[in-house]
Amino acid sequence: MGAAILVAALAWVAWIGVRGWxxxxxxxxxxxxxADLRSAVESGDLDAATATTERMLAHADSASGLTSDPLWRAAEIVPVAGANLAAARVISAELTAVLSDAALPMMDSAGLLVDQLRLPEGGIDTALLASQQPAFENxxxxxxxxxxxxxxxxxDALAAPVGDAVxxxxxxxxxxxxxxxxxDDSAAVLPSSLGGDGxxxxxxxxxxxxxxxxxxxxxxxFVELRADAGRLTLVSQADSSEFERTVSPIIPIPSPTLALYGDQVGRFVQNATMPADFDLSARLVSQWWQIRTGRTPDTILSVDPLVLRSLLSVTGPIATEHGTITADGLVDQLLVEPYMSLDSAAQTAKFRTTAAAVFTQIADFDIxxxxxxxxxxxxxxxxRVSVWSAHPDExxxxxxxxxxGPAARQRAAGPDAFAVYFNDATGGKMDSMLDVAITSGSASCRADDRQDIVVSVTLTNTVEPSAVATLPTAMTGGGHFGARVGDISTNVSVSAPEGSFFxxxxxxxEPLLSVDVEEGGLSVSSARVEVAPGESQTVEFRFVAASTDPIEPxxxxxxxxxxxxxSEARVECD
Structure with a gap:
C-alpha cells in the first residue's frame, strides 16, 4: 500500500514537472x-501585428491548458512551490485573456477604422467610430x-523567474x-462632438x-471650428489682443484660486489656464468667446505648439505664407524666432497663419x-491636450x-502624486530660455509616523549675461512687470495630495514667503522665484503626509x- 502511494506521489510530481516545463x-x-509585435505596431503594419498576436495567443492558450487541470490546481496547496504554481496558472490565463479579449478585438477595430473611417467626400464616419465603442469598452x-x-x-514571495513574469x-x-x-472615451465622446448628432x-x-x-x-x-456630420470647417480666428480687459473677473473665481493668482485669472484671457481646474479654465474661455462673438462653444480643446509638432510628424511639413513649418523646426519657428525678430503684429500673423494651415490639414482627415x-x-x-464639453453627459x-486638465490628471495619478506648476511673472517670453529640474523624496522623521515629503524645484536661466542687451522687449518684458530685464520671474506652485499638511x-x-491654500481639495503651496541670467535657484517645498501610510512621491x-x-532624491530629517 505504501509503495503504491509513493509511486502515485512520484507520478503526480512528474506530471506537474513535465507540464510546468x-x-x-x-x-x-x-x-x-x-519584439516582433512592438515592431509591427510601431510601423503601423496591422496585418503583421495581428498575425504575431495570434501566434502569441496560441502559445499562451497552450500554457493555460497545461496549468489548469485538477492535478495542477491540487498542487497549488503545497507550501512554497504551490504559490509559484498558482502564479504560473494566473499568468497563463491572464495573458490568454488579454490577447484574445483585448488585443485582437482592438486590432480588428483599428483595421476597420484605418480602412473605412475617412469618408470619400471628406470628414470621418462618426457612426462607424461609435460602433467600435463596445469593443473598446470590453x-x-x-x-x-x-x-x-x-x-x-x-x-516578491515567488521564485525570481515567476515573480519577474508577474x-x-x-x-x-x-x-x-x-x-x-x-x-474607449474617444469613441464615446467624439462622434457627437464631431457633429454626428447635429x-x-x-x-x-x-x-x-x-x-x-x-x-x-x-x-x-484661438481657432473656431464647425463640426457637422464628421466634417470640420474653419469658421474664425482670434488672438488675445482682440479681447478687452475687464475691471473684474468675467465669471466668479473660487477664493483659493484668487489667493494663488489674483483676480487677473478672470480679467485677462491670456490667464485662463492659470487654474489647475480645467473646468474653470474652459468656462472662462467660453465666456470670453461668447462676449466677443455671441457664440458659445460646445467643445473647448486646449493644445500647445508641441502638440502641433507631433501632428506634423504625421502630416509632414506644411507650407504657409510665412514659410514651411516642419516638425523639427516648429519650436524655434513659433516660440523663439518671432519674439527675437518680429513686431507684435507680425508675431500674431505668423501664429494665425500657422494655426490655420495645421488645422485645415487636420480637418481634411486625410491622415x-x-x-x-x-x-x-x-x-x-x-x-499638453485638455478637452471640455458644455454637454453634461460628454x-x-x-x-x-x-x-x-492638470488637477484631474493629478488625482487620477493616485494618492502619491504631486504636481508642480509654473506661471510666468516676467511679462515676456523668457521661458524659452528656462531649464527646470525637479526632485522629490520622503522620509520618516516624525514621532507621529507621518512622513515628510520634499519637492525641490531648480530653475536655471540659460541666457548669458552678456547677451541680455541683445534681447528685445518682447522676450524680456522690458522690466514693466517687476522683473529686472534678463531675469526670469516665476510663480512656482506645488500641489500635494488631499489632506497633506504644509x-x-x-x-x-532660508524661509521663503509662500501662499498656502486648499484648492479643489488639494494642498497647494506657491512662491515666487527670481533667476538672474546664467544663474540657478532651487526652491524646496515641504509637506507632511495626511496619514501614516508610506508615500513614494x-x-x-x-x-x-x-x-x-x-528624479528622486534622499530627504534628510532636520
Missing part, C-alpha cells in the same frame, strides 16, 4: 514574439479584470490601459509655453487614424480621463518647451 516553454515562446474591462487578478499576487505582464497591462481607455462648435485654444501658465502657457490664439492616435500619445501623457466622461518653503535653508508638471529633469 512545457508551460514555461510556451510562455517563453510567447514572450519572444513581443477591452478596457478585460484589462482591468486581469490587472486586479495579478494584483492579488505578491511577486511584474512584466502587470506592467504591460498598465501600459495598455490608458491607451485603450483613451480609445452641428457643433469647437473652440481650439493654442497655449504658448514661452510664457508659462499652469496648464502650459498663455492662451494667445492614418492609427498614426494620428500614436502621435498624440506622448502629448496627452504630458498633459463632460462626465471627459472628467474621468487624462484630457480633463511644511514650509525655503531657498538655501511621483511628480507631474506643467508642460514645458524642454521637458523637466525629474
Amino acid at each position: 512545457l508551460a514555461k516553454e510556451q510562455l517563453d515562446s510567447a514572450r519572444a514574439l513581443t 477591452a478596457q474591462a478585460t484589462l482591468a479584470a486581469s490587472a486586479d487578478r495579478l494584483g492579488q499576487i505578491d511577486p 511584474r512584466q505582464l502587470d506592467q504591460a497591462i498598465s501600459d495598455l490601459r490608458p491607451i485603450v481607455g483613451a480609445l 452641428p457643433r462648435t469647437i473652440l481650439v485654444m493654442l497655449q504658448n509655453n514661452a510664457e508659462l501658465r499652469t496648464a502650459g502657457g498663455i492662451t494667445g490664439s 492614418d487614424p492609427v498614426a494620428f492616435a500614436a502621435a498624440l500619445g506622448t502629448p496627452v501623457a504630458d498633459g 463632460q462626465e466622461v471627459l472628467a474621468q480621463t487624462a484630457l480633463a 511644511g514650509g518653503v525655503s531657498v538655501a535653508g 511621483h511628480v507631474m508638471h506643467t508642460p514645458l518647451i524642454d521637458d523637466a529633469a525629474v
Whole structure:
C-alpha cells in the first residue's frame, strides 16, 4: 500500500514537472514574439501585428491548458512551490485573456477604422467610430479584470523567474490601459462632438509655453471650428489682443484660486489656464468667446505648439505664407524666432497663419487614424491636450480621463502624486530660455509616523549675461512687470495630495514667503522665484503626509518647451 502511494506521489510530481516545463516553454515562446509585435505596431503594419498576436495567443492558450487541470490546481496547496504554481496558472490565463479579449478585438477595430473611417467626400464616419465603442469598452474591462487578478499576487514571495513574469505582464497591462481607455472615451465622446448628432462648435485654444501658465502657457490664439456630420470647417480666428480687459473677473473665481493668482485669472484671457481646474479654465474661455462673438462653444480643446509638432510628424511639413513649418523646426519657428525678430503684429500673423494651415490639414482627415492616435500619445501623457464639453453627459466622461486638465490628471495619478506648476511673472517670453529640474523624496522623521515629503524645484536661466542687451522687449518684458530685464520671474506652485499638511518653503535653508491654500481639495503651496541670467535657484517645498501610510512621491508638471529633469532624491530629517 505504501509503495503504491509513493509511486502515485512520484507520478503526480512528474506530471506537474513535465507540464510546468512545457508551460514555461510556451510562455517563453510567447514572450519572444513581443519584439516582433512592438515592431509591427510601431510601423503601423496591422496585418503583421495581428498575425504575431495570434501566434502569441496560441502559445499562451497552450500554457493555460497545461496549468489548469485538477492535478495542477491540487498542487497549488503545497507550501512554497504551490504559490509559484498558482502564479504560473494566473499568468497563463491572464495573458490568454488579454490577447484574445483585448488585443485582437482592438486590432480588428483599428483595421476597420484605418480602412473605412475617412469618408470619400471628406470628414470621418462618426457612426462607424461609435460602433467600435463596445469593443473598446470590453477591452478596457478585460484589462482591468486581469490587472486586479495579478494584483492579488505578491511577486516578491515567488521564485525570481515567476515573480519577474508577474511584474512584466502587470506592467504591460498598465501600459495598455490608458491607451485603450483613451480609445474607449474617444469613441464615446467624439462622434457627437464631431457633429454626428447635429452641428457643433469647437473652440481650439493654442497655449504658448514661452510664457508659462499652469496648464502650459498663455492662451494667445484661438481657432473656431464647425463640426457637422464628421466634417470640420474653419469658421474664425482670434488672438488675445482682440479681447478687452475687464475691471473684474468675467465669471466668479473660487477664493483659493484668487489667493494663488489674483483676480487677473478672470480679467485677462491670456490667464485662463492659470487654474489647475480645467473646468474653470474652459468656462472662462467660453465666456470670453461668447462676449466677443455671441457664440458659445460646445467643445473647448486646449493644445500647445508641441502638440502641433507631433501632428506634423504625421502630416509632414506644411507650407504657409510665412514659410514651411516642419516638425523639427516648429519650436524655434513659433516660440523663439518671432519674439527675437518680429513686431507684435507680425508675431500674431505668423501664429494665425500657422494655426490655420495645421488645422485645415487636420480637418481634411486625410491622415492614418492609427498614426494620428500614436502621435498624440506622448502629448496627452504630458498633459499638453485638455478637452471640455458644455454637454453634461460628454463632460462626465471627459472628467474621468487624462484630457480633463492638470488637477484631474493629478488625482487620477493616485494618492502619491504631486504636481508642480509654473506661471510666468516676467511679462515676456523668457521661458524659452528656462531649464527646470525637479526632485522629490520622503522620509520618516516624525514621532507621529507621518512622513515628510520634499519637492525641490531648480530653475536655471540659460541666457548669458552678456547677451541680455541683445534681447528685445518682447522676450524680456522690458522690466514693466517687476522683473529686472534678463531675469526670469516665476510663480512656482506645488500641489500635494488631499489632506497633506504644509511644511514650509525655503531657498538655501532660508524661509521663503509662500501662499498656502486648499484648492479643489488639494494642498497647494506657491512662491515666487527670481533667476538672474546664467544663474540657478532651487526652491524646496515641504509637506507632511495626511496619514501614516508610506508615500513614494511621483511628480507631474506643467508642460514645458524642454521637458523637466525629474528624479528622486534622499530627504534628510532636520
